[in-house]
Amino acid sequence: MNRSLASGIFSVVSTKVIVLVVTALSTPLLYRFLGASGFGDYSFLMSVFAIYMIFVSSGITDGVRKFLAEDRPKANWRKHVVGYYFRLALVLSAAGAVLMLLAAYFDLVGSAFGGGLSQYFYALALLVITAQFRDYARKTLMGFGLERYSEPLKVLDKVGFVIVAIPLAYLGAGVFGALVGHLVASILVAAVGLVLIHRRVPLSSVFDRPGDNFPRKTMLTFNSMSIALVFLLMSLYHIDIIMLQQFRTSADVGNYRAALAIAEFLWFVGIALQTVYVHSTSELWSQNRHRQITELASRTTRYTFLLTAIMAVGLASLADVAIPIYFGSEAKPAIEPLLLLLPGALGFALARPILAISQGNGKLRYPVAATGAAAGINLVLNALLIPRYGMHGAAVATSIGYGSMFAFHCLSARVIGFDPLADARLGRGVVAALLAGAPILSLSMAITNPLLALAVVPPVGFLTFVGFALLVGALDPTEPFEILGMLPDPIGSKADAMHNRIDRRVSSTDTPSRGWFQRILFIVGLSLLASGLALGLLGPALNSLL
Numbered sequence: 315m316n317r318s319l320a321s322g323i324f325s326v327v328s329t330k331v332i333v334l335v336v337t338a339l340s341t342p343l344l345y346r347f348l349g350a351s352g353f354g355d356y357s358f359l360m361s362v363f364a365i366y367m368i369f370v371s372s373g374i375t376d377g378v379r380k381f382l383a384e385d386r387p388k389a390n391w392r393k394h395v396v397g398y399y400f401r402l403a404l405v406l407s408a409a410g411a412v413l414m415l416l417a418a419y420f421d422l423v424g425s426a427f428g429g430g431l432s433q434y435f436y437a438l439a440l441l442v443i444t445a446q447f448r449d450y451a452r453k454t455l456m457g458f459g460l461e462r463y464s465e466p467l468k469v470l471d472k473v474g475f476v477i478v479a480i481p482l483a484y485l486g487a488g489v490f491g492a493l494v495g496h497l498v499a500s501i502l503v504a505a506v507g508l509v510l511i512h513r514r515v516p517l518s519s520v521f522d523r524p525g526d527n528f529p530r531k532t533m534l535t536f537n538s539m540s541i542a543l544v545f546l547l548m549s550l551y552h553i554d555i556i557m558l559q560q561f562r563t564s565a566d567v568g569n570y571r572a573a574l575a576i577a578e579f580l581w582f583v584g585i586a587l588q589t590v591y592v593h594s595t596s597e598l599w600s601q602n603r604h605r606q607i608t609e610l611a612s613r614t615t616r617y618t619f620l621l622t623a624i625m626a627v628g629l630a631s632l633a634d635v636a637i638p639i640y641f642g643s644e645a646k647p648a649i650e651p652l653l654l655l656l657p658g659a660l661g662f663a664l665a666r667p668i669l670a671i672s673q674g675n676g677k678l679r680y681p682v683a684a685t686g687a688a689a690g691i692n693l694v695l696n697a698l699l700i701p702r703y704g705m706h707g708a709a710v711a712t713s714i715g716y717g718s719m720f721a722f723h724c725l726s727a728r729v730i731g732f733d734p735l736a737d738a739r740l741g742r743g744v745v746a747a748l749l750a751g752a753p754i755l756s757l758s759m760a761i762t763n764p765l766l767a768l769a770v771v772p773p774v775g776f777l778t779f780v781g782f783a784l785l786v787g788a789l790d791p792t793e794p795f796e797i798l799g800m801l802p803d804p805i806g807s808k809a810d811a812m813h814n815r816i817d818r819r820v821s822s823t824d825t826p827s828r829g830w831f832q833r834i835l836f837i838v839g840l841s842l843l844a845s846g847l848a849l850g851l852l853g854p855a856l857n858s859l860l
Contacts, residue, residue: 329465333472334579340476341575342641344492345568347483350644354567355431356489358559361552362427363438368548370410371446373541374403375453377533380676382457390519394528396454396511397519407446414439427559437493444500451507463510467503474499539678546682546689547669550662550715553689554708557696562704570705572641573651574712576629577659580622581666599675604731607671611727612737614667619740620788622663623747624779626656628772631751631758635767651709658713665719668727668734680729684722691715742788749786750779 345353378399418435455464479495672681692715699707754775761767783789
């Protein structure tokens with residue numbers, strides 16, 4: 315993985331971590347201030363808005379990011395791309411806002427979703443315009459390769475929302491307060507982002523008309539396929555919430571959304587990589603560097619699986635502790651749906667980078683078909699299970715739909731021309747997760763103090779998992795330091811030095827390894843020993859300190 319791509323990934327992942335922390339701190343406050351029912355209404359509105367915005371903005375944001383990243387030998391190429399998509403963004407956002415206002419004014423919203431929600435759609439109509447240019451500005455900067463600017467804008471959006479929405483919700487503004495927070499934050503991000511774009515390409519290019527050789531048809535074709543892809547993808551995010559609202563109370567929707575909020579923490583690595591890979595791999599595809607793409611995809615799959623699997627194991631072991639502390643006792647019904655969602659969330663996290671690399675190829679037929687198959691499974695299962703089993707049925711259906719994404723996109727990738735499983739070592743990763751899961755679960759059971767469990771289990775579990783991953787060969791000895799080497803100095807330089815030292819030592823060692831049967835017995839025995847120590851010694855010792 316080259317340093318420039320690594321720096322882009324680091325910028326995006328760093329932002330994802332910051333946004334994750336801000337979200338982790340603000341979501342329980344919003345849940346408490348709005349209540350389970352209010353949080354359910356808010357979640358439902360944002361799901362409807364997200365699906366609606368697919369038709370307003372998704373073709374624009376994906377298109378401007380892809381085509382700006384391409385180095386085409388045309389005069390003023392980037393200038394014309396910026397202007398073309400700006401004009402398209404303006405027209406579509408205005409049309410989208412008018413349609414939403416008309417739907418609210420003529421009470422079409424009340425007929426479809428209930429009269430109590432109609433009032434909120436006036437605020438959503440304004441949000442259509444502000445969110446359009448917020449996303450246009452960020453994705454344009456990404457197309458220029460300026461993640462160092464686009465990613466802080468995402469932080470600004472999240473922080474701006476929290477600063478406005480949380481106080482308004484606390485003061486009793488309810489769902490309107492949360493919507494105002496989105497409006498203010500998106501206006502701020504759009505304004506700053508457009509100023510940064512203007513420094514790169516004058517916004518006067520909006521008024522410049524490109525020549526006849528400008529590939530409008532190609533862009534529109536990509537836009538239409540991108541809209542189809544994003545619609546199917548977003549249906550996986552939101553169809554369960556929309557359908558659950560029709561069959562259960564707002565409180566059930568709120569608790570289910572709380573479970574989803576926890577499960578979505580597993581996605582941040584996969585989504586961060588997806589964000590970078592769409593435009594970063596476009597250049598690799600244009601140069602027909604298929605071997606490098608396969609190497610990148612398979613290593614990404616392996617790293618994503620390892621990081622996401624240990625997070626899933628940790629969440630499963632601490633679910634009954636974390637949710638009541640995080641959201642309050644009112645959210646205890648969210649524990650079981652969370653456990654049901656975790657396997658699918660793992661598969662969904664793995665699918666996202668593979669999808670991004672496929673998008674970079676520009677031929678979206680197979681990714682659309684793969685996502686459509688998963689979305690179809692998700693829709694059918696939700697329709698079958700939600701009326702009878704409520705949020706538990708939604709969790710099972712959504713987990714299966716999420717998990718199928720990984721399988722379908724692996725098939726799609728091979729048809730397109732790369733293999734995301736070439737060096738994924740998924741079998742070894744599963745073994746490492748199972749072996750580490752025993753002591754992690756034992757430790758979480760042994761520690762009776764909830765806050766102590768939250769402080770101790772994650773770091774101990776992570777180190778335990780890394781150890782087993784190295785033992786079973788899911789990670790090579792040098793790879794943890796290779797990953798740390800992507801970080802800024804002084805950590806990066808020291809990690810590079812350690813990587814080189816271990817690499818020389820490993821390459822100079824020529825000792826026969828034990829047979830596989832003896833090795834398995836040794837590793838399983840080590841896992842059982844660690845579990846016994848966690849139950850018998852470490853947990854009670856830590857409990858006695860408090």
